Structure formats: structure tokens, C-alpha cells
Amino acid sequence: KQVVLLPGDGIGKEVMESAKLVLNTVATEYGHRFAFHEHAIGGDAIDRYGNPLPDDTLKACQQAEAVLLGSVGGKKWDNLPANKRPEKGLLGIRKQLGLFANLRPIKSFPALEHVSPLKQEVISGSDILIIRELTGGLYFGQPSERRENGQAAVDTLYYQRYEIERIVDKAFQSARKRRKHLTSVDKANVLESSRLWREVVEEKRQQYPDVTVDHLLVDAAAMKLVTSPDQFDVMVTENLFGDILSDEASVLTGSLGMLPSASVRSDGVGLYEPVHGSAPDIAGRGMANPIGMILSAAMMLRHSFNMEEEAAEIESAVNDTLNEGYHTADLNREGGKLVGTAEMTEAVIENIT
Amino acid sequence: KQVVLLPGDGIGKEVMESAKLVLNTVATEYGHRFAFHEHAIGGDAIDRYGNPLPDDTLKACQQAEAVLLGSVGGKKWDNLPANKRPEKGLLGIRKQLGLFANLRPIKSFPALEHVSPLKQEVISGSDILIIRELTGGLYFGQPSERRENGQAAVDTLYYQRYEIERIVDKAFQSARKRRKHLTSVDKANVLESSRLWREVVEEKRQQYPDVTVDHLLVDAAAMKLVTSPDQFDVMVTENLFGDILSDEASVLTGSLGMLPSASVRSDGVGLYEPVHGSAPDIAGRGMANPIGMILSAAMMLRHSFNMEEEAAEIESAVNDTLNEGYHTADLNREGGKLVGTAEMTEAVIENIT
Numbered sequence: 001k002q003v004v005l006l007p008g009d010g011i012g013k014e015v016m017e018s019a020k021l022v023l024n025t026v027a028t029e030y031g032h033r034f035a036f037h038e039h040a041i042g043g044d045a046i047d048r049y050g051n052p053l054p055d056d057t058l059k060a061c062q063q064a065e066a067v068l069l070g071s072v073g074g075k076k077w078d079n080l081p082a083n084k085r086p087e088k089g090l091l092g093i094r095k096q097l098g099l100f101a102n103l104r105p106i107k108s109f110p111a112l113e114h115v116s117p118l119k120q121e122v123i124s125g126s127d128i129l130i131i132r133e134l135t136g137g138l139y140f141g142q143p144s145e146r147r148e149n150g151q152a153a154v155d156t157l158y159y160q161r162y163e164i165e166r167i168v169d170k171a172f173q174s175a176r177k178r179r180k181h182l183t184s185v186d187k188a189n190v191l192e193s194s195r196l197w198r199e200v201v202e203e204k205r206q207q208y209p210d211v212t213v214d215h216l217l218v219d220a221a222a223m224k225l226v227t228s229p230d231q232f233d234v235m236v237t238e239n240l241f242g243d244i245l246s247d248e249a250s251v252l253t254g255s256l257g258m259l260p261s262a263s264v265r266s267d268g269v270g271l272y273e274p275v276h277g278s279a280p281d282i283a284g285r286g287m288a289n290p291i292g293m294i295l296s297a298a299m300m301l302r303h304s305f306n307m308e309e310e311a312a313e314i315e316s317a318v319n320d321t322l323n324e325g326y327h328t329a330d331l332n333r334e335g336g337k338l339v340g341t342a343e344m345t346e347a348v349i350e351n352i353t
Numbered sequence: 354k355q356v357v358l359l360p361g362d363g364i365g366k367e368v369m370e371s372a373k374l375v376l377n378t379v380a381t382e383y384g385h386r387f388a389f390h391e392h393a394i395g396g397d398a399i400d401r402y403g404n405p406l407p408d409d410t411l412k413a414c415q416q417a418e419a420v421l422l423g424s425v426g427g428k429k430w431d432n433l434p435a436n437k438r439p440e441k442g443l444l445g446i447r448k449q450l451g452l453f454a455n456l457r458p459i460k461s462f463p464a465l466e467h468v469s470p471l472k473q474e475v476i477s478g479s480d481i482l483i484i485r486e487l488t489g490g491l492y493f494g495q496p497s498e499r500r501e502n503g504q505a506a507v508d509t510l511y512y513q514r515y516e517i518e519r520i521v522d523k524a525f526q527s528a529r530k531r532r533k534h535l536t537s538v539d540k541a542n543v544l545e546s547s548r549l550w551r552e553v554v555e556e557k558r559q560q561y562p563d564v565t566v567d568h569l570l571v572d573a574a575a576m577k578l579v580t581s582p583d584q585f586d587v588m589v590t591e592n593l594f595g596d597i598l599s600d601e602a603s604v605l606t607g608s609l610g611m612l613p614s615a616s617v618r619s620d621g622v623g624l625y626e627p628v629h630g631s632a633p634d635i636a637g638r639g640m641a642n643p644i645g646m647i648l649s650a651a652m653m654l655r656h657s658f659n660m661e662e663e664a665a666e667i668e669s670a671v672n673d674t675l676n677e678g679y680h681t682a683d684l685n686r687e688g689g690k691l692v693g694t695a696e697m698t699e700a701v702i703e704n705i706t
């Protein structure tokens with residue numbers, strides 16, 4: 001299996017090491033072979049090649065079966081012009097590879113429920129999968145430019161029906177494998193694109209009669225995520241709403257550092273990355289939480305390589321490790337065993353073998 | 354003082370009665386005269402006149418010094434075409450009256466901190482003012498239409514510099530009267546309109562050197578509202594981001610029914626309404642929480658009529674009433690005195706006189 005590794009910036013490099021170690025363990029245990037090809041992206045690529053997404057990196061990703069990404073960005077590159085910034089590398093890869101479906105599972109770990117900013121009775125039992133459309137909408141719509149001598153600016157929210165259909169299909173299929181409930185989020189009382197979105201959902205639901213569906217306005221969804229996160233199963237929404245809601249949801253459990261994500265297309269090719277950022281403040285100190293990256297590697301095994309058993313093995317090893325009391329400094333947990341990146345990775349590997 | 358009352362739908366009618374009683378009490382105590390003119394809006398206006406914003410209503414609002422609105426909407430009208438729906442009345446009034454600044458104060462009441470979905474140590478001491486731009490952006494940008502034979506849809510996010518300047522000025526001025534910190538929220542790493550927004554904030558801050566400023570991306574803001582709501586003072590943002598973030602923020606204290614809002618323009622004319630919706634499920638049962646509406650009336654006294662003392666009197670009466678243990682059913686509070694709309698209003702009035 002050909003896997004491109006893009007460690008990127010800050011703690012990205014450190015947690016990528018953890019993913020490699022875990023994948024090598026799985027390879028040994030199950031008799032697989034993963035070939036890793038490392039390339040530059042983001043600020044690191046700007047420093048080395050003057051480009052957040054070098055051609056060489058893009059080409060490698062286009063040939064890979066899966067891409068693992070650490071994290072990109074940092075203050076150092078914040079003042080560069082928009083098209084030279086680390087994030088451009090990320091947006092470019094998503095678009096160029098056609099990775100239209102961003103999967104963001106948010107699940108409260110029993111061992112960590114008390115670190116949530118929410119009361120335990122509110123967060124307990126929550127298990128949400130947010131599916132965000134990733135290659136359309138305001139992120140890519142044209143025109144996006146200055147007008148009237150720079151005294152005005154315009155961005156464009158544009159969706160074609162087929163773009164909505166494929167993400168809605170993905171969402172229904174995902175709901176089928178879970179608790180069979182889908183919440184579609186839009187702003188149909190204001191936006192024409194949302195009304196098209198809602199029409200597509202209404203049409204598609206005929207094909208998935210076993211899945212229950214409701215529509216929620218994005219403002220109401222932002223409220224309900226806080227007041228009753230346990231009421232959601234799968235949520236599907238357009239690019240920008242998904243950006244906001246999935247980040248809001250990612251802090252509900254109090255363990256952002258634990259969360260993985262996948263950005264996939266229909267043939268199984270995907271890019272996998274932890275939800276957390278590059279955390280320049282703790283970079284290089286060996287204290288980053290590697291679990292988000294390790295669980296992203298598990299998602300890769302499941303979605304790109306169809307290795308369900310291996311993925312589940314990693315996930316249960318992580319669970320066991322948390323239950324043994326291991327935690328990194330970000331988890332704000334009292335008692336237990338406070339460890340760094342390397343020991344945490346070691347502990348997970350112990351639980352795999 | 355000429356005040357137009359738009360009770361609207363559901364519990365809107367009931368809480369409007371409370372506002373009238375409280376304002377009449379203030380009038381007697383302080384020797385003012387308020388002339389109330391009642392008009393139809395929303396679903397109620399659709400039923401009676403076939404139009405969510407009848408000309409007669411619009412004209413009355415255009416002549417008023419202030420407008421008090423109950424709430425609009427309900428399942429009954431959900432399947433009407435977009436331009437005939439209750440919300441159109443609300444959007445129409447905002448735009449026609451040029452009410453560009455939506456002020457949403459969110460403050461945790463000590464007597465109610467335990468009803469928050471957040472842990473007490475997270476929510477305690479929070480006191481945020483969200484200022485949302487209300488007449489621009491995706492809500493009103495053109496084109497907003499179907500394309501390619503209905504197989505695609507487009508909406509337009511458009512801002513002119515002067516629209517950003519006036520809302521940013523309002524935000525700096527508001528911050529000056531509070532704790533002198535402003536957080537400007539945008540998505541400048543993706544949107545051209547956000548880059549213009551950020552430029553304007555950077556320019557304007559020169560005129561307000563006593564106010565500290567930071568910029569936050571909308572996805573990060575959605576996270577930080579949950580993890581550290583007490584870190585915000587004034588937040589300013591464009592229309593749709595403001596819609597989402599202010600609703601997210603409104604549930605943090607657990608007492609949505611308590612929250613007021615104001616939509617104002619530069620000359621002091623404004624529209625005041627509670628944050629809660631029309632709550633059809635409890636409408637007509639005399640159990641709605643009138644405090645959001647009563648505090649909206651207080652905002653009217655402050656912002657449209659410059660009656661700071663009278664506004665503060667209402668606010669402290671509400672505080673006293675809560676401290677006496679009065680609460681309505683929505684507050685999920687144990688012990689104390691569970692009351693309906695009328696008794697709650699009576700208790701607040703007792704504390705004014």
C-alpha cells in the first residue's frame with residue numbers, strides 16, 4: 001500500500017512519527033506492507049520551496065492510495081499574501097484530489113467525559129459523525145474578488161446538483177452503518193443554494209427508506225450541538241457550515257487532541273489528518289497528543305484499505321490505553337499517568353500486540 | 354414616544370402583553386408617555402392579509418421611534434414559498450428600516466448559572482455582547498438564484514466598505530462602554546470579503562487606541578465560545594457568521610428565554626425582540642418566559658430613548674425577581690417559585706415600584 005506522509009508544521013512532525021510506528025505494528029501483526037513516501041506541505045514547504053503545495057508533493061498525492069497529513073500553519077506564515085499561505089496547500093490538495101467528503105467523528109470517551117466543558121449529563125453518550133462537503137460552496141465559488149476600486153468585495157456560494165447529490169449519498173450510506181438517523185443542515189429560509197440542498201435531500205431519502213431524516217437550520221444546529229449533542233447521529237452540510245459546526249462540535253468532548261478526520265472521494269482515495277492544529281506553542285517538546293493522528297491512521301485503514309479489523313484494533317487499543325489512565329497534558333485530567341507523545345504511542349502499541 | 358408593537362406569532366402575543374405592562378409602570382414612575390400602535394407581522398399577517406409584511410405595518414414602522422417585536426414563524430407556514438414566509442417579514446423590516454446593527458448581549462445570571470449546559474466554572478462570569486451586521490452579506494447579495502436549468506444554485510456574499518465601517522464603528526463604541534476589548538470574527542484565510550473586513554478593522558483601530566482588538570477565524574470562534582466564553586467582551590462579525598455564533602452563544606447560559614436583542618441604526622431608531630422563537634408548542638398556555646421581551650423593552654429605553662436610568666431599573670428588577678426564586682418552566686430550575694407569564698411579569702413590576 002502506497003501512503004504519502006505530509007508531516008507539515010509544528011507538532012505535525014511529531015505525531016506523524018507516532019502514526020508510522022502504529023502502522024508498522026499493524027503491518028507486522030497482520031502481514032501487510034505499507035510503503036511511506038514523505039513530502040513537504042504548508043509552512044514547511046514555503047520555507048523549503050517557496051510554495052505551500054509543491055508540484056512534487058501534489059504529484060505524489062495524486063499517485064497515492066492514501067495520504068496522511070500532520071498539520072499546517074503557524075504565526076510565522078500568517079502575514080504572507082493569501083495565495084502563499086500554508087492553508088492554500090491544504091485547500092489545493094482537497095480540490096485537486098477531488099476529496100469532496102470530510103468525515104468528522106466526535107465521540108465522547110468514557111474515560112474522558114469529565115474533561116468536557118459540558119456537564120456530564122449533557123455530553124454523556126454523544127456519538128456524532130459530521131459529514132462536511134469539502135470542495136464546493138464559498139471556498140471555491142467565482143467570482144471572489146474586490147469590486148468598485150477595492151471598496152467592495154464579493155464571494156460566491158455556488159453548488160451544482162451533482163455535488164450535493166454525491167455528498168448526500170455518502171451521508172445516507174454512512175447513516176445506514178450507524179444509528180440510521182440523518183440531520184441535514186442548511187439555511188433554506190434565506191439561501192437559494194440551501195433550498196436546492198434541501199430538495200436533493202428530499203429526493204434522495206426515497207432511496208434510503210430505512211434512514212430517518214430531519215432538516216435543521218444552521219443557527220438552530222449551532223444551538224442544539226451544545227444543548228443536546230446526544231440527539232445527533234449523522235449530520236450533513238455544505239462546506240462553510242461544516243467548517244463552523246464541526247469545529248464547534250470538536251470541543252464538546254474536551255479532547256480535541258483525540259479527534260481524527262478523513263477527506264475522501266468515491267473510489268476510496270483519501271487524506272487523513274487529526275483535527276487539532278499545528279500548536280506552535282508546544283511544538284518540539286515531545287508533549288503533543290498523538291491520538292488524533294493515530295485514529296486518523298485507523299480511519300485510513302478502514303476507508304482507503306478496507307481493513308476494518310485492523311482499524312477496530314487500533315481504536316480499541318486507544319480505548320484501553322485511556323482506561324489504563326494514560327493521558328497527555330492537553331487533556332486536563334487529574335490523576336492517571338501523565339505522559340508525552342512517545343510514551344503514549346508506546347502504550348497504544350503495547351495494547352495492539 | 355411612538356412605539357409600534359408587532360406581537361407576531363405563538364408566544365409573541367403573550368410576552369408582548371408583559372412588555373406593555375412593564376413599560377406602563379415605568380411611564381407612571383418616571384412621568385413618560387408611550388403611545389403604542391399595534392400591527393400585524395409574520396404568520397399572523399399572512400393569515401389576515403396574505404402578506405408577512407403588510408404595507409400598513411411597514412409604514413407604521415417607518416414612522417415609529419422604536420418597534421417592539423414578539424416573535425414570528427411556526428410550522429403552519431413552513432411550506433409556503435420562500436417569499437411568502439413569516440421570516441420574510443422580519444428580513445424586510447430590517448432592510449427597509451436600515452437596521453444594520455444587531456446587538457445580542459449574553460450574560461450569565463448568578464441565580465441561573467446552574468441551568469447552563471456548561472460546567473459552572475466554564476460559564477461563570479461570562480458577559481458577551483455580540484454585534485452582528487444585519488443588512489448585508491449572503492442575506493441580501495445578488496444574484497441569489499437557480500442556474501443551469503435549476504441544476505445549480507448561487508448566492509452572493511457582498512459587502513461594501515461603508516457597510517463594514519459603520520458596524521465596526523458601532524462595535525468599537527460599544528467596547529468603549531464595556532471592558533474595552535473587541536474580537537473581530539471573519540474567515541480571512543478563505544474569503545475576500547473577510548479580508549476587506551479585516552482591513553477595515555485594522556484601519557479603524559487607530560481611532561480607538563483604548564480598545565484592544567483581536568481577530569479570530571469563525572471556526573475558532575465557534576470553539577472558543579464553548580471552551581472559554583468568559584474570554585470575550587464585544588464580538589463583531591458579518592451577518593451569517595453573526596446569525597450562527599449569536600445563536601450558539603445564546604444557549605450557553607441555559608436561559609435562552611431571558612435574552613433580549615436590539616437591531617438599530619445610527620439615529621437611534623431600533624427594533625427590539627427577544628431571542629427566543631414563537632414556541633408554538635407552549636403558545637396560548639400562559640407559561641412563556643416574558644423576561645427576554647421585558648429586557649428587550651429595557652434595551653429600547655436605553656438605545657432609542659436614551660433612558661439609561663429607566664433601563665437599568667428594569668434590569669435590576671429582573672435580577673431581584675430571579676434572586677427571589679421566581680422562574681418559568683423553561684428554566685429547568687429546581688426549588689424556587691415556578692410561575693407563569695402573568696405572575697412573572699407581576700413580580701418584576703413589584704420590583705420596579
Ligand SMILES: CC(C)[C@H](C(=O)O)[C@@H](O)C(=O)O
Nearest residue numbers: 087088090091243542543572
Ligand atoms: C485552514 C482552513 C482553510 C480550513 C478550512 O476552513 O477548511 C480548516 O479550518 C479546516 O477546517 O480544515
Ligand SMILES: CC(C)[C@H](C(=O)O)[C@@H](O)C(=O)O
Nearest residue numbers: 189190219440441443444596
Ligand atoms: C428568521 C431568520 C431569517 C433570522 C436570520 O437568520 O436572520 C433569524 O434566524 C434571526 O437570527 O433573527
